[in-house]
Amino acid sequence: MTEETALIDFREITVMRGDTLALDGLSLKIAARENVAIIGPNGCGKSTLLKTITRELYPLASEGTSARIMGREQWDVAELREHLGVVSNDLFAGSEKDPRGLEIAISGFFSSWGLWPHHHPTEQMIERSTAAMRQMGVEHLAKRRYSQMSSGERKRVLISRALVHDPDTLVLDEPSDSLDLAMLKDLQSRLRQLAQTGTGIVMVTHHLHEVVPEITRVVLLRKGRVFRDGAKREVLTRANLSELYETDVEPVERDGFYQYW
Numbered sequence: 001m002t003e004e005t006a007l008i009d010f011r012e013i014t015v016m017r018g019d020t021l022a023l024d025g026l027s028l029k030i031a032a033r034e035n036v037a038i039i040g041p042n043g044c045g046k047s048t049l050l051k052t053i054t055r056e057l058y059p060l061a062s063e064g065t066s067a068r069i070m071g072r073e074q075w076d077v078a079e080l081r082e083h084l085g086v087v088s089n090d091l092f093a094g095s096e097k098d099p100r101g102l103e104i105a106i107s108g109f110f111s112s113w114g115l116w117p118h119h120h121p122t123e124q125m126i127e128r129s130t131a132a133m134r135q136m137g138v139e140h141l142a143k144r145r146y147s148q149m150s151s152g153e154r155k156r157v158l159i160s161r162a163l164v165h166d167p168d169t170l171v172l173d174e175p176s177d178s179l180d181l182a183m184l185k186d187l188q189s190r191l192r193q194l195a196q197t198g199t200g201i202v203m204v205t206h207h208l209h210e211v212v213p214e215i216t217r218v219v220l221l222r223k224g225r226v227f228r229d230g231a232k233r234e235v236l237t238r239a240n241l242s243e244l245y246e247t248d249v250e251p252v253e254r255d256g257f258y259q260y261w
């Protein structure tokens with residue numbers, strides 16, 4: 001893995017959220033198109049780490065630290081978003097805009113929530129957005145307003161939005177949150193398909209069942225630092241998870257999928 005090809009190369013980064021030390025001298029390297037799950041207890045810094053990857057948050061500058069993304073320290077956020085597809089529940093929290101499905105997908109090209117008068121989508125953008133919705137099985141929601149979609153439909157529309165650029169990597173924050181079992185299985189198979197066709201998946205999750213077989217590396221976070229990092233089989237052990245969560249947790253594996261016991 002070279003500096004240029006790594007998705008991220010974070011060295012000793014510290015990120016504050018208000019007065020809280022959310023990432024505390026964290027070092028982590030993820031290769032381009034690598035599939036990684038980031039797991040850890042509430043408040044350990046998972047979302048902060050994702051937001052640092054997407055440059056919604058910045059580490060404190062100090063000697064000996066660096067936060068390279070695809071080989072660079074400096075990014076224009078719009079340019080970075082062309083390489084990353086970001087799916088997060090709080091991406092548009094607080095917005096009063098209630099766009100329709102296709103508009104949401106197209107707005108991925110503008111890193112916006114829905115379209116505004118200064119946005120002028122091209123035919124190619126519309127075609128690509130329609131194709132991304134088809135890929136996620138939500139083409140029929142093109143005219144449906146976001147507020148009138150179920151949680152699972154919203155999630156799939158948001159993934160379509162993230163896919164319009166054909167990103168190298170999908171960055172997902174708790175993707176199966178509030179999905180029923182059928183939607184969960186459907187999402188799992190769509191994520192597997194994306195991973196199998198070369199899209200990197202970097203996922204933050206509480207749920208082992210989200211860690212599809214294609215995700216081969218797991219990073220456990222504790223108190224803003226990497227607690228364990230390595231091959232899934234070696235990291236998802238009873239000893240590691242019990243120490244991390246300070247309660248007895250036994251991971252069980254079946255056909256490449258994991259579950260807590």
Ligand SMILES: Nc1ncnc2c1ncn2[C@@H]1O[C@H](COP(=O)(O)OP(=O)(O)OP(=O)(O)O)[C@@H](O)[C@H]1O
Nearest residue numbers: 017018019020022041042043044045046047048049
């Ligand atoms: N907007 C904010 N203002 C102040 N502190 C924050 C803010 N967001 C998060 N924090 C704090 O930063 C720390 C890390 O939060 P973060 O959301 O990254 O954790 P997380 O691992 O994603 O948690 P969860 O599993 O609960 O979603 C926590 O102590 C949290 O209370």
